[in-house]
Amino acid sequence: MDEKKKLHLLDLVAQYQTIKPEVDEAISQVVSTGGFILGKTVEEFEKSVAGFVGVKYGIGVNSGTDALYLALKAAGVKEGDEVITTPFTFIATAEVICWIPAKPVFVDICPDTLNIDPVKLEKAITPRTKAIIPVHLYGQAADMNQIMEIAKKHKLAVIEDCAQSLGAKYHGQQTGSIGHIAGLSFFPSKNLGAYGDGGMVLTNDEEMMKMVKILRQHGQDKKYHHLKLGVNSRLDALQAAVLSVKLKHLEKWNQVRQEKAGYYNQRFAGIGDIKIPQVRPDNEAIYHQYTLRTAKRDAMVEFLGQNGVPTAVHYPIPLHMQPAFEFLGHKNGSFPVAEEAASQVFSLPIYPEITREQQDQVVDAIAKFYK
Protein backbone atom coordinates (compact mmCIF):
# COMPACT_ATOMS: atom_id res chain seq x y z
CA MET A 1 0.00 0.00 0.00
CA ASP A 2 1.50 3.39 -0.92
CA GLU A 3 2.31 5.72 1.99
CA LYS A 4 -0.23 8.33 0.90
CA LYS A 5 -3.12 5.96 1.30
CA LYS A 6 -1.87 4.37 4.51
CA LEU A 7 -4.60 4.48 7.13
CA HIS A 8 -3.97 5.46 10.72
CA LEU A 9 -6.21 4.93 13.69
CA LEU A 10 -5.57 8.56 14.51
CA ASP A 11 -3.46 11.09 12.61
CA LEU A 12 -2.03 13.71 14.96
CA VAL A 13 0.45 14.94 12.35
CA ALA A 14 -2.40 15.74 9.94
CA GLN A 15 -4.07 17.74 12.72
CA TYR A 16 -0.85 19.64 13.50
CA GLN A 17 -0.51 20.63 9.83
CA THR A 18 -3.90 22.38 9.98
CA ILE A 19 -2.93 24.57 12.99
CA LYS A 20 0.86 24.72 12.73
CA PRO A 21 1.37 28.53 12.72
CA GLU A 22 -0.91 29.05 15.76
CA VAL A 23 0.66 26.19 17.73
CA ASP A 24 4.23 27.20 16.91
CA GLU A 25 3.50 30.76 17.97
CA ALA A 26 1.90 29.64 21.26
CA ILE A 27 4.87 27.40 22.11
CA SER A 28 7.32 30.14 21.24
CA GLN A 29 5.44 32.60 23.51
CA VAL A 30 5.87 30.32 26.52
CA VAL A 31 9.48 29.49 25.78
CA SER A 32 10.44 33.13 25.25
CA THR A 33 8.85 34.24 28.52
CA GLY A 34 10.22 31.33 30.55
CA GLY A 35 6.97 30.78 32.49
CA PHE A 36 6.79 26.99 32.46
CA ILE A 37 4.96 26.17 35.69
CA LEU A 38 1.37 27.33 36.24
CA GLY A 39 1.03 31.12 35.83
CA LYS A 40 -1.02 33.07 33.31
CA THR A 41 -0.99 30.56 30.44
CA VAL A 42 -2.39 27.78 32.63
CA GLU A 43 -4.89 30.09 34.38
CA GLU A 44 -6.26 31.38 31.09
CA PHE A 45 -6.62 27.86 29.75
CA GLU A 46 -8.36 26.73 32.95
CA LYS A 47 -10.87 29.57 32.56
CA SER A 48 -11.45 28.75 28.89
CA VAL A 49 -12.17 25.08 29.55
CA ALA A 50 -14.45 25.90 32.49
CA GLY A 51 -16.28 28.36 30.23
CA PHE A 52 -16.56 25.81 27.42
CA VAL A 53 -18.08 23.20 29.75
CA GLY A 54 -20.16 25.69 31.73
CA VAL A 55 -18.68 25.23 35.22
CA LYS A 56 -17.14 27.74 37.60
CA TYR A 57 -13.69 26.20 38.03
CA GLY A 58 -11.09 24.27 36.07
CA ILE A 59 -7.87 23.12 37.74
CA GLY A 60 -5.12 21.94 35.41
CA VAL A 61 -3.30 18.77 36.47
CA ASN A 62 -0.79 16.29 35.15
CA SER A 63 -3.13 13.70 33.59
CA GLY A 64 -6.68 12.43 33.48
CA THR A 65 -5.71 9.79 36.00
CA ASP A 66 -4.53 12.44 38.47
CA ALA A 67 -7.67 14.48 37.80
CA LEU A 68 -9.83 11.56 38.94
CA TYR A 69 -7.63 10.83 41.96
CA LEU A 70 -7.66 14.46 43.11
CA ALA A 71 -11.41 14.66 42.48
CA LEU A 72 -11.94 11.64 44.75
CA LYS A 73 -9.81 13.28 47.46
CA ALA A 74 -11.67 16.58 47.10
CA ALA A 75 -14.99 14.74 47.30
CA GLY A 76 -13.91 13.40 50.69
CA VAL A 77 -13.49 9.73 49.76
CA LYS A 78 -11.44 8.06 52.48
CA GLU A 79 -9.77 4.77 53.31
CA GLY A 80 -12.32 1.96 53.58
CA ASP A 81 -15.04 3.73 51.58
CA GLU A 82 -16.64 2.11 48.56
CA VAL A 83 -16.83 3.80 45.16
CA ILE A 84 -19.12 2.43 42.47
CA THR A 85 -17.98 2.40 38.86
CA THR A 86 -18.07 0.43 35.62
CA PRO A 87 -15.83 -2.54 34.81
CA PHE A 88 -15.89 -1.52 31.13
CA THR A 89 -13.46 1.39 31.09
CA PHE A 90 -9.78 2.21 31.02
CA ILE A 91 -8.08 0.97 34.19
CA ALA A 92 -7.35 4.50 35.49
CA THR A 93 -11.00 4.96 36.51
CA ALA A 94 -10.82 2.17 39.08
CA GLU A 95 -7.10 2.33 39.82
CA VAL A 96 -7.39 5.75 41.46
CA ILE A 97 -10.06 4.44 43.85
CA CYS A 98 -7.47 1.98 45.16
CA TRP A 99 -4.90 4.76 45.60
CA ILE A 100 -7.11 6.36 48.30
CA PRO A 101 -7.18 3.39 49.37
CA ALA A 102 -10.91 2.81 48.88
CA LYS A 103 -12.69 -0.16 47.30
CA PRO A 104 -13.93 -0.15 43.70
CA VAL A 105 -17.36 -1.73 43.42
CA PHE A 106 -18.17 -2.69 39.85
CA VAL A 107 -21.64 -2.55 38.37
CA ASP A 108 -22.54 -3.96 34.96
CA ILE A 109 -23.27 -1.77 31.93
CA CYS A 110 -26.25 -1.06 29.67
CA PRO A 111 -26.14 -3.23 26.53
CA ASP A 112 -26.73 -0.29 24.17
CA THR A 113 -24.54 2.58 25.43
CA LEU A 114 -22.04 0.35 27.29
CA ASN A 115 -22.19 2.86 30.16
CA ILE A 116 -22.96 1.99 33.79
CA ASP A 117 -26.48 0.63 34.35
CA PRO A 118 -28.29 2.87 36.88
CA VAL A 119 -30.73 0.16 37.93
CA LYS A 120 -27.92 -2.20 38.92
CA LEU A 121 -26.02 0.73 40.41
CA GLU A 122 -28.66 1.44 43.06
CA LYS A 123 -28.64 -2.22 44.11
CA ALA A 124 -24.88 -2.07 44.73
CA ILE A 125 -25.09 0.73 47.31
CA THR A 126 -24.07 -0.20 50.87
CA PRO A 127 -23.59 1.91 54.03
CA ARG A 128 -19.92 2.28 53.00
CA THR A 129 -20.64 3.69 49.54
CA LYS A 130 -19.33 7.22 49.29
CA ALA A 131 -19.19 8.05 45.59
CA ILE A 132 -20.00 7.02 42.02
CA ILE A 133 -17.74 7.42 39.01
CA PRO A 134 -19.79 7.22 35.83
CA VAL A 135 -17.67 7.07 32.67
CA HIS A 136 -18.96 8.66 29.47
CA LEU A 137 -17.49 5.94 27.29
CA TYR A 138 -16.44 6.63 23.70
CA GLY A 139 -17.83 10.16 24.08
CA GLN A 140 -21.44 9.33 24.98
CA ALA A 141 -22.88 10.42 28.34
CA ALA A 142 -24.00 7.88 30.93
CA ASP A 143 -27.58 8.07 32.32
CA MET A 144 -26.85 11.15 34.40
CA ASN A 145 -30.45 12.00 35.39
CA GLN A 146 -30.93 8.64 37.08
CA ILE A 147 -27.41 8.63 38.50
CA MET A 148 -27.83 12.10 40.05
CA GLU A 149 -31.21 11.11 41.51
CA ILE A 150 -29.74 8.00 43.11
CA ALA A 151 -26.76 10.00 44.38
CA LYS A 152 -29.05 12.60 45.96
CA LYS A 153 -31.19 9.95 47.63
CA HIS A 154 -28.15 8.18 49.13
CA LYS A 155 -26.00 11.31 49.67
CA LEU A 156 -23.19 10.19 47.37
CA ALA A 157 -20.68 12.27 45.44
CA VAL A 158 -20.71 11.93 41.65
CA ILE A 159 -17.36 12.20 39.90
CA GLU A 160 -17.78 12.25 36.13
CA ASP A 161 -15.00 10.56 34.16
CA CYS A 162 -14.99 12.84 31.10
CA ALA A 163 -11.66 11.61 29.73
CA GLN A 164 -13.44 10.66 26.50
CA SER A 165 -16.31 13.13 26.45
CA LEU A 166 -15.24 16.78 26.33
CA GLY A 167 -18.00 18.51 24.38
CA ALA A 168 -20.52 15.66 24.60
CA LYS A 169 -24.00 16.69 25.71
CA TYR A 170 -26.71 15.02 27.74
CA HIS A 171 -30.19 16.59 27.45
CA GLY A 172 -28.35 19.61 26.04
CA GLN A 173 -26.00 19.89 29.02
CA GLN A 174 -22.25 19.39 28.74
CA THR A 175 -20.76 16.35 30.41
CA GLY A 176 -18.50 17.53 33.21
CA SER A 177 -21.12 20.02 34.42
CA ILE A 178 -23.71 17.54 35.70
CA GLY A 179 -22.00 15.75 38.61
CA HIS A 180 -20.31 17.32 41.64
CA ILE A 181 -16.82 17.18 40.15
CA ALA A 182 -15.28 15.81 36.95
CA GLY A 183 -11.98 14.74 35.45
CA LEU A 184 -10.74 15.45 31.91
CA SER A 185 -7.80 13.88 30.10
CA PHE A 186 -5.66 15.66 27.53
CA PHE A 187 -3.76 12.50 26.55
CA PRO A 188 -2.62 13.10 22.94
CA SER A 189 -5.26 10.80 21.42
CA LYS A 190 -8.19 12.54 23.14
CA ASN A 191 -10.48 14.91 21.20
CA LEU A 192 -8.60 17.74 22.92
CA GLY A 193 -5.12 16.25 23.08
CA ALA A 194 -1.90 17.76 24.41
CA TYR A 195 1.62 17.10 23.15
CA GLY A 196 2.23 14.94 26.20
CA ASP A 197 0.19 14.21 29.33
CA GLY A 198 -2.32 16.58 30.84
CA GLY A 199 -5.67 16.67 32.60
CA MET A 200 -8.13 18.91 34.42
CA VAL A 201 -10.56 18.81 37.30
CA LEU A 202 -13.85 20.65 36.78
CA THR A 203 -16.30 21.69 39.47
CA ASN A 204 -18.78 24.34 40.59
CA ASP A 205 -17.89 23.73 44.23
CA GLU A 206 -15.49 26.30 45.68
CA GLU A 207 -14.30 24.06 48.52
CA MET A 208 -13.50 21.20 46.16
CA MET A 209 -11.68 23.59 43.81
CA LYS A 210 -9.55 24.88 46.69
CA MET A 211 -8.71 21.37 47.85
CA VAL A 212 -7.62 20.24 44.36
CA LYS A 213 -5.48 23.37 43.96
CA ILE A 214 -3.76 22.66 47.27
CA LEU A 215 -3.30 18.94 46.65
CA ARG A 216 -1.86 19.34 43.13
CA GLN A 217 1.05 21.36 44.63
CA HIS A 218 2.30 19.28 47.56
CA GLY A 219 -0.61 20.34 49.77
CA GLN A 220 0.55 23.94 49.95
CA ASP A 221 -1.68 27.01 50.09
CA LYS A 222 1.34 29.27 49.65
CA LYS A 223 4.98 28.56 48.99
CA TYR A 224 6.49 26.21 51.61
CA HIS A 225 3.28 26.21 53.75
CA HIS A 226 1.93 22.67 53.54
CA LEU A 227 -1.57 22.12 54.90
CA LYS A 228 -1.87 18.59 53.56
CA LEU A 229 0.22 15.85 52.06
CA GLY A 230 -0.35 16.30 48.36
CA VAL A 231 1.27 15.42 45.06
CA ASN A 232 3.09 17.16 42.23
CA SER A 233 0.43 17.26 39.55
CA ARG A 234 0.42 20.50 37.61
CA LEU A 235 -0.53 21.06 34.00
CA ASP A 236 2.58 22.29 32.13
CA ALA A 237 2.31 25.81 30.72
CA LEU A 238 3.58 24.50 27.37
CA GLN A 239 0.74 22.00 27.23
CA ALA A 240 -1.77 24.65 28.29
CA ALA A 241 -0.52 26.89 25.46
CA VAL A 242 -0.98 24.14 22.85
CA LEU A 243 -4.33 23.15 24.29
CA SER A 244 -5.57 26.77 24.28
CA VAL A 245 -5.00 26.89 20.54
CA LYS A 246 -6.72 23.56 20.02
CA LEU A 247 -9.70 24.40 22.25
CA LYS A 248 -10.73 27.11 19.79
CA HIS A 249 -11.17 24.39 17.16
CA LEU A 250 -12.76 21.74 19.35
CA GLU A 251 -16.40 22.43 18.65
CA LYS A 252 -15.81 22.29 14.90
CA TRP A 253 -13.64 19.16 15.22
CA ASN A 254 -16.31 17.40 17.29
CA GLN A 255 -18.93 18.35 14.72
CA VAL A 256 -16.79 16.95 11.88
CA ARG A 257 -16.28 13.74 13.87
CA GLN A 258 -20.07 13.46 14.21
CA GLU A 259 -20.41 13.84 10.45
CA LYS A 260 -17.73 11.20 9.83
CA ALA A 261 -19.46 8.86 12.30
CA GLY A 262 -22.77 9.51 10.54
CA TYR A 263 -21.21 8.49 7.23
CA TYR A 264 -19.83 5.27 8.73
CA ASN A 265 -23.26 4.52 10.29
CA GLN A 266 -24.96 4.91 6.96
CA ARG A 267 -22.41 2.76 5.11
CA PHE A 268 -22.45 -0.04 7.69
CA ALA A 269 -26.22 -0.55 7.54
CA GLY A 270 -26.92 -4.17 6.65
CA ILE A 271 -23.29 -5.33 6.43
CA GLY A 272 -22.86 -8.76 8.03
CA ASP A 273 -23.60 -8.83 11.76
CA ILE A 274 -22.10 -5.36 12.33
CA LYS A 275 -23.76 -3.34 15.08
CA ILE A 276 -23.18 0.39 14.82
CA PRO A 277 -22.77 2.59 17.94
CA GLN A 278 -26.07 3.00 19.79
CA VAL A 279 -26.54 6.63 20.78
CA ARG A 280 -29.62 7.51 22.83
CA PRO A 281 -31.84 10.32 21.45
CA ASP A 282 -31.12 12.55 24.49
CA ASN A 283 -27.37 12.23 23.93
CA GLU A 284 -25.05 14.15 21.67
CA ALA A 285 -21.98 11.90 21.35
CA ILE A 286 -18.62 13.25 20.24
CA TYR A 287 -17.19 9.92 19.04
CA HIS A 288 -13.90 9.91 20.85
CA GLN A 289 -13.98 6.36 19.51
CA TYR A 290 -16.11 4.98 16.71
CA THR A 291 -16.72 1.49 18.01
CA LEU A 292 -18.55 -1.33 16.24
CA ARG A 293 -19.60 -4.76 17.47
CA THR A 294 -19.46 -8.16 15.83
CA ALA A 295 -19.56 -11.70 17.17
CA LYS A 296 -16.55 -12.41 14.94
CA ARG A 297 -14.39 -9.64 16.45
CA ASP A 298 -11.02 -11.38 16.66
CA ALA A 299 -11.17 -12.69 13.07
CA MET A 300 -12.36 -9.26 11.91
CA VAL A 301 -9.51 -7.41 13.61
CA GLU A 302 -6.98 -9.82 12.13
CA PHE A 303 -8.48 -9.55 8.66
CA LEU A 304 -8.55 -5.75 8.78
CA GLY A 305 -4.93 -5.64 9.94
CA GLN A 306 -3.94 -7.79 6.96
CA ASN A 307 -5.86 -5.42 4.70
CA GLY A 308 -4.19 -2.24 5.92
CA VAL A 309 -6.96 -1.08 8.28
CA PRO A 310 -5.71 -0.36 11.81
CA THR A 311 -8.14 -1.05 14.64
CA ALA A 312 -8.05 -0.97 18.43
CA VAL A 313 -10.06 -2.81 21.05
CA HIS A 314 -11.44 -0.63 23.83
CA TYR A 315 -11.32 -2.79 25.95
CA PRO A 316 -10.49 -6.49 25.49
CA ILE A 317 -10.60 -7.46 29.19
CA PRO A 318 -13.14 -5.94 31.56
CA LEU A 319 -11.52 -4.65 34.74
CA HIS A 320 -12.96 -7.34 37.03
CA MET A 321 -11.08 -9.94 34.97
CA GLN A 322 -7.74 -8.12 35.08
CA PRO A 323 -5.08 -9.74 37.28
CA ALA A 324 -4.62 -6.38 39.03
CA PHE A 325 -8.19 -6.64 40.41
CA GLU A 326 -8.06 -10.32 41.28
CA PHE A 327 -8.18 -9.35 44.96
CA LEU A 328 -11.82 -8.24 44.50
CA GLY A 329 -12.75 -11.90 43.96
CA HIS A 330 -14.83 -11.60 40.79
CA LYS A 331 -15.03 -14.31 38.15
CA ASN A 332 -16.07 -14.77 34.57
CA GLY A 333 -19.85 -14.28 34.59
CA SER A 334 -19.84 -11.61 37.32
CA PHE A 335 -20.68 -8.83 34.81
CA PRO A 336 -21.98 -10.56 31.67
CA VAL A 337 -22.90 -7.46 29.67
CA ALA A 338 -19.40 -6.02 30.04
CA GLU A 339 -17.86 -9.41 29.26
CA GLU A 340 -19.86 -9.77 26.07
CA ALA A 341 -19.00 -6.22 24.98
CA ALA A 342 -15.30 -6.87 25.64
CA SER A 343 -15.45 -9.86 23.30
CA GLN A 344 -17.23 -7.98 20.49
CA VAL A 345 -16.08 -4.36 20.28
CA PHE A 346 -13.49 -2.88 17.94
CA SER A 347 -12.74 0.74 17.12
CA LEU A 348 -12.07 2.18 13.66
CA PRO A 349 -9.99 5.11 12.43
CA ILE A 350 -11.82 8.33 13.23
CA TYR A 351 -10.47 11.88 13.41
CA PRO A 352 -11.55 15.18 11.86
CA GLU A 353 -9.04 14.99 8.99
CA ILE A 354 -9.96 11.47 7.79
CA THR A 355 -11.11 11.66 4.16
CA ARG A 356 -14.19 10.13 2.54
CA GLU A 357 -11.86 7.88 0.49
CA GLN A 358 -10.15 6.62 3.63
CA GLN A 359 -13.52 5.91 5.26
CA ASP A 360 -14.63 4.06 2.12
CA GLN A 361 -11.44 2.01 2.29
CA VAL A 362 -12.37 0.98 5.86
CA VAL A 363 -15.97 0.13 4.96
CA ASP A 364 -14.94 -1.82 1.86
CA ALA A 365 -12.49 -3.91 3.88
CA ILE A 366 -15.22 -4.77 6.40
CA ALA A 367 -17.68 -5.65 3.63
CA LYS A 368 -14.96 -7.86 2.06
CA PHE A 369 -14.63 -9.74 5.35
CA TYR A 370 -18.21 -11.01 5.04
CA LYS A 371 -17.83 -12.12 1.39
Ligand SMILES: Cc1ncc(COP(=O)(O)O)c(C=O)c1O
Ligand atom coordinates in the same frame (compact mmCIF):
# COMPACT_ATOMS: atom_id res chain seq x y z
C1 LIG B 1 -12.11 6.59 30.54
C2 LIG B 1 -10.74 7.07 30.89
N1 LIG B 1 -10.47 7.42 32.17
C3 LIG B 1 -9.27 7.89 32.54
C4 LIG B 1 -8.25 8.02 31.63
C5 LIG B 1 -6.90 8.46 32.11
O1 LIG B 1 -6.43 9.60 31.48
P1 LIG B 1 -4.85 9.85 31.33
O2 LIG B 1 -4.32 8.90 30.33
O3 LIG B 1 -4.77 11.28 30.88
O4 LIG B 1 -4.23 9.67 32.68
C6 LIG B 1 -8.48 7.68 30.28
C7 LIG B 1 -7.50 7.85 29.20
O5 LIG B 1 -6.45 7.49 29.04
C8 LIG B 1 -9.76 7.18 29.92
O6 LIG B 1 -10.01 6.84 28.66
